[in-house]
Amino acid sequence: MEKKAKVGRKPKYDYESEEFLKSIYDLAFKGYNDKEIAQKIGLSAEKFYTKKGELSKLSNTLDDARTHAREKLNEVPSxxxxxxxxxxxxxxxxxxxxxxxxxxxxxxxxxxxxxxxxxxxxxxxxKFISNINATGRILAQGIAEKDEKGNFKGWIERPDSNMNRFYLQTVGRNYGFGDNIDVTTNGNDIKGSISVEEWIKAKNK
Structure with missing residues (x-):
């Protein structure tokens, strides 16, 4: 009885296919070394080293990718x-x-x-910080609703107390504001102080 010939195990990859070489190029270009590339594609390092030695296309792809990566680092945009x-x-x-x-x-x-x-x-x-600041100032002041004559009717969006506090404690420091607002009358100090939070609540009533 004639014995059937054993069928060889199908390779995991077509090591010279365009798809496989492109994936190897991309990994090498990103900076992965041979051992890391082998791990990424599910091969042992020994198997990958063997294929690299056997196949000039694979070896050249790795070399080209790393050369191009080094050149990229030296390219300075206008x-x-x-x-x-x-x-x-x-x-x-x-x-x-x-x-x-x-x-x-x-x-x-x-x-x-x-x-x-x-x-x-x-x-x-x-510019980025300035845009954020512009938004913060709108939140701090709120959006008022006015009648045809420009008189205040109410709030479309009430002032945000947290943003008010932020601006009083940062920008406001240059103008005498801080964690507490000192109150004076005609140049004479009044004992005590009003907290920023209380002042904001009173202002927004």
């Missing part, structure tokens, strides 16, 4: 593009670095070596 991206992402460090495909440490090197980059980033940060 100040115009950097300004555009800083403004687009409101100076969010993570998203800026991700857009350029580098680490935040690399972006810091750009700014350290080019004062214009630092100024651009600072301006985008200041």
């Amino acid at each position: 100040a115009a593009l950097f300004s555009e991206i800083c403004d687009k992402f409101s100076a969010d460090r993570y998203r800026i670095a991700k857009y350029f495909g580098v680490s935040w440490n690399t972006v810091k090197v750009w700014m350290r070596e080019n004062e214009e980059f630092q100024n651009v980033f600072d301006d985008a940060n200041l």
Whole structure:
């Protein structure tokens, strides 16, 4: 009786396929070493090293990815593009670095070596803070409802006591406000003080 030939075990991957090599390229470009790449794709490090030695396409893909990654680190964008991206992402460090495909440490090197980059980033940060401040001031003052003659009718949105307290305790410090508001009459001190919270409640009645 004729014996059937044993069927060989099907390889886990087609190691020279475009799809497989692209996945290897992406991992190497991101900075993973060979052992980490093997773990990512579910192979033993020994198996991956063996295939790398046997297949020039796999070896060349790894080399190309790492060369391109190093070149990417040395590519500094124009100040115009950097300004555009800083403004687009409101100076969010993570998203800026991700857009350029580098680490935040690399972006810091750009700014350290080019004062214009630092100024651009600072301006985008200041714009972001300014927008937050504008929103906070609206919340602090509330939105009043007025009649046709401009007379106060009521509140569409009442002033936020927490925002009032924040501005009195920060900006207000420059004008005599703080945790407590000192009360004077004609230059004569009145014993005691009124807490910010009590003053806000009285003001918003």
